[in-house]
Amino acid sequence: MTDAIETEKPAADTDATTRTNADMSKDDVLLRVENLQKAFGALVVTDHATFEVERGTITALIGPNGAGKSTLFNLVSGFYEPDGGTVTVNGVDVTGAEPYEVAEHGLIRTFQTPRKLEGMTVREAMLVGPQAQPGESFVKLFTSPGAVATAEERNLERVERILAEFEIDHLATQPATDLSGGQLKLVELARAMLAEPEILLLDEPVAGVNPTLRNKLADQIRRLNEQGTTCLLIEHDMEFVMSLADPVIVLDRGSVLTEGPPSAIQSDDTVIDAYLGGGGV
Amino acid sequence: MSVLSDPRGYWDELTATERGVTAALGLVVFGLVLALLTGALGASYFLFLFGLAGMYALLSLGLNSQWGFTGLINFSVAAFFGLGAYGAALMTAGNSPIAGGLNPVVGLLVGLVLAAVVAVAIGIPTLRLRADYLAIATLGLAEVIRLIVLNERQWTNGSQGLRGIPTFFEDWPVLGTFTEVMPAIEVELVPGSPVVFGTSFWQQSLNVALLLIFLGSAFLILRRAQRSPWGRLLRTIRSDEDLAKALGKNTYSYKMQSFVLGSVIMALAGVFYAHLNLFVNPGDLDPITTFYVWVAVILGGSGSNRGALLGGFVVVAIREGSRFVGDIAWLPVGSAPLRLLAIGLLIILVMRFRPQGILPPQRELIWPSAVDNAAPSRPDRGVRDAKGGGSDD
Numbered sequence: 120m121t122d123a124i125e126t127e128k129p130a131a132d133t134d135a136t137t138r139t140n141a142d143m144s145k146d147d148v149l150l151r152v153e154n155l156q157k158a159f160g161a162l163v164v165t166d167h168a169t170f171e172v173e174r175g176t177i178t179a180l181i182g183p184n185g186a187g188k189s190t191l192f193n194l195v196s197g198f199y200e201p202d203g204g205t206v207t208v209n210g211v212d213v214t215g216a217e218p219y220e221v222a223e224h225g226l227i228r229t230f231q232t233p234r235k236l237e238g239m240t241v242r243e244a245m246l247v248g249p250q251a252q253p254g255e256s257f258v259k260l261f262t263s264p265g266a267v268a269t270a271e272e273r274n275l276e277r278v279e280r281i282l283a284e285f286e287i288d289h290l291a292t293q294p295a296t297d298l299s300g301g302q303l304k305l306v307e308l309a310r311a312m313l314a315e316p317e318i319l320l321l322d323e324p325v326a327g328v329n330p331t332l333r334n335k336l337a338d339q340i341r342r343l344n345e346q347g348t349t350c351l352l353i354e355h356d357m358e359f360v361m362s363l364a365d366p367v368i369v370l371d372r373g374s375v376l377t378e379g380p381p382s383a384i385q386s387d388d389t390v391i392d393a394y395l396g397g398g399g400v
Numbered sequence: 401m402s403v404l405s406d407p408r409g410y411w412d413e414l415t416a417t418e419r420g421v422t423a424a425l426g427l428v429v430f431g432l433v434l435a436l437l438t439g440a441l442g443a444s445y446f447l448f449l450f451g452l453a454g455m456y457a458l459l460s461l462g463l464n465s466q467w468g469f470t471g472l473i474n475f476s477v478a479a480f481f482g483l484g485a486y487g488a489a490l491m492t493a494g495n496s497p498i499a500g501g502l503n504p505v506v507g508l509l510v511g512l513v514l515a516a517v518v519a520v521a522i523g524i525p526t527l528r529l530r531a532d533y534l535a536i537a538t539l540g541l542a543e544v545i546r547l548i549v550l551n552e553r554q555w556t557n558g559s560q561g562l563r564g565i566p567t568f569f570e571d572w573p574v575l576g577t578f579t580e581v582m583p584a585i586e587v588e589l590v591p592g593s594p595v596v597f598g599t600s601f602w603q604q605s606l607n608v609a610l611l612l613i614f615l616g617s618a619f620l621i622l623r624r625a626q627r628s629p630w631g632r633l634l635r636t637i638r639s640d641e642d643l644a645k646a647l648g649k650n651t652y653s654y655k656m657q658s659f660v661l662g663s664v665i666m667a668l669a670g671v672f673y674a675h676l677n678l679f680v681n682p683g684d685l686d687p688i689t690t691f692y693v694w695v696a697v698i699l700g701g702s703g704s705n706r707g708a709l710l711g712g713f714v715v716v717a718i719r720e721g722s723r724f725v726g727d728i729a730w731l732p733v734g735s736a737p738l739r740l741l742a743i744g745l746l747i748i749l750v751m752r753f754r755p756q757g758i759l760p761p762q763r764e765l766i767w768p769s770a771v772d773n774a775a776p777s778r779p780d781r782g783v784r785d786a787k788g789g790g791s792d793d
Contacts, residue, residue: 196646222648234643236636238703242775243764246629247636250648254629254767257657261621267628271770279775292764292778314647 149174149318149349150195150226155204157187157194157373164190166373167204172318177340177350179364181357181384183394187373188353189231192322196228197221209317223250225317231326231353233303235296241306242291245278246271248313277313285309285339301332308339312348319343321352325359337363361385369393421710421759428717437587439595447604449720451676454611455669457712459689460696461618461705462665468703468761469631470658471638472527473535476542477693480515480663482685484670486549486556487511489680494564497557504568508671515667518545519660527655534659542687550682561681567603568610568675579603607676614672615709618665622705625661632765634658635703692719695743699750701757710759718742 150172157165164187172178180188193199195206197218205214208224222228236244252274253259254267282288285305290298298306304324311319324340325333337359344350354360360367361381368378371393377384384390414422435441459477466472474480488507490498522541526534549556556562569575584598625631636644637651644651674680696715700707722739750757764771771778 198642198645217650218642218645219648219650222646227648228646230643230646234640236639236643238639238761239632239635240764242778243632243766244636246632246766247644247647247649252629255633255649257625257630257661260624260628260630268767268769271629271767272774275766275770275774291775310647 147174148172149209150351151205151207152191152195153205153207155191155194155206156202157190157199158202164373165194165201168370168373168375169204170368170375170378172349172351174317174349175344175347176366177344177352177364179360179367180351180353180370181355181360181367182370182376186370186393188370189322190373191370192228192320192353195221196226196320222314222316226320227311227314227316227318228320229304229307229311229322229324231322233300233307235298235303237296239295240292241287241295241298242275242278242282244295244306245282245310245313246274248310249274249277250314274313281309281312286335301328301336304328304336305332305339308336308343312343316348318349318351321350321354323353323355325354325356333359415762417758437589437595439590439593443595443597444600444604447601447608448676449716451604451607451611451672452720453713453716454608454615455673455676455712456692456696456716457709458611458615458618458669458672459666459693460700460708460712461615461622462662462669463693463697464662464700464703464705464708465622465625465665466659466662468697468701468708469626469634469638470655471531472655472659472662473531474538474659474662475535475687475690476522476538476545477666478685478687478689479538479542479545480519480666481670481673481689482545482549482680483515483518484511484667485674485680485684486562486670487514487667488671488674489562489565490556492565492674493562493680495557495560496562497554500564503571504566504675507674508668511667511671511674512664515663515670516660519663520656523656523659527659528652542685542690546682546685549685556682559682561679563679565674565678565680567606567678568672569606575606578606610675611672614668618668619705619709622665626703626705626761627763627765628767630654635765638703692743695747699746699757701760704757704759704761707757707759707761711757714746715743718746 148171152171153169155165155168156163166187168187168191180191182188190199194201197213197216197220200215205212206221207213208221208226211224213221213224213226236247253263253270259267279288279291282291285308287302287305287309290302290306295303295306308321308324321340325336328336333356340350340352340363352360352364361384365380366378367381367384369376369384369387369390376389376393377387379387411419432441432446436443436446459481462480463474463477466474487510488504490496491500491502491507491510492504493500518541522537523534526537550558552558553560569578579599579602582599582602584596586594586596588594633644633649633654636649637654641651644654673684692715693712696711697708698711699714700709700711719739722735722742724735
């Protein structure tokens, strides 16, 4: 799987200067999906899906139930191996790469059902987020304890700061399993930010969340985007999508039906047909 | 806070369960020392039992670093234990068909390397799959290793076993002659019943010293590893491997590290056993050992190093304590069935009333100095009861 990654390209991961130069040569497309295909037996779930996500946008991926949105997320993030097509993140071909390899190239995802980390407090669960921690090497725990301690202190401070920004710092030492669904979504978003993603894939970030927390989540996503994080989100809450995202990509039966600004999507007849089943179901 | 610098503060910080366990252990130790000094319990036998208990504690630590930390189901504890024991015995035993008579340190290294190699070999095809596959594979591995040891006589001596294994320190300077140099000490606590601590006592003391080195090293390594980003990552994998992958962690590599580490610790227990018992045979690889070690880890609390230590000692206390039941004439049950009954009952009681184990992990998996320096307003001791599965009060 690793072979699929074109290692000569990822200049973006080296330093800020290189990244800027590299970005300019990539037409500002952060994620490029071309002709992606996936079938489970005879059931074609992703059918030559093609789209791009531009750097700095909040792009929404919508579609009726069964359109293949979550499968597409799994394909892009490496959890499923595509039958055909390519996925390019930041100019690097990550088709068929392992999820951790995709994440290493700056693509971090969240899950539709927020994951509870049993036996961990919120701040422990948050501390899993930062990438390439020296203390994640078993050997360095014994050969470089000073470096491990310094990095851990820095990460703990970052966790405290981000929890405060998300206004959930009072939950820091609570068991992660005690949180409500909405609080878990906030923790998941906050943790994903600790990984410093270039592009964040949010799978139904406000599903089952009360209106107050939903607004809070929308504010946080907007704020993260303003800070430079590109977002691609799946969501069924149309009000949330239309107020937050631009552009919107509509998926139907595994293919991209159309894409454009929210206002155009809302008045697009083919989209209405897809949602209401007007396509001759 | 250290127990030596501030014993009262240390005691105050303990949860109710920890105080109960500490008090119970204190009573047991007091009773044993009394029995030892009055001659009710043979000193050498007592130290041999202590060595056996420590050996189970080592095995429990090994399984805990696989199952407790990472959620890896290993049903071949006995196999890795056997690899350690046979690795050491084949290098040092008098009747070894391969290479007897070598220095025990060579045996130690061979035992550990053998276990690591087998762990990697079994891990490569199974650790990318769901936990069930590792469980099935290790179940098979335990039998394969046992049958190889039993049937490949040209390498292992088969059912005759390997005898003439030297004690670990036999050829060492100073320690090699320690038992001969040390004088016999006579203690007469009960008038007319003197207790003599002679050569066999000093020999068993050396074994206990070796055990404490092995056990202490394993415990300290695991303690440091657990309360670190590495340990935290393993816990994340145990709870939700997909999440760890999505956050850019190579879970396969970490599972392999955890599996190999645990297997090597199990082999360390095997090496110790070979030099404690001075004889190994295929019966030492029976699946009952795996069963006892699982009981110890569940009893102590999955993920807890202290729990694993406690569980190991409790299991040996039941296993060996039940031998004396035969002396009680009015009891209609033999020691062997009573042993299994007691362990089964214990598991049911723990599962019913304290499913998290007696001493579950309570500290946050954060580098200790970082909590003190970066978040002094939120010390991790504040979360101990919650992490332990509810208040102990």
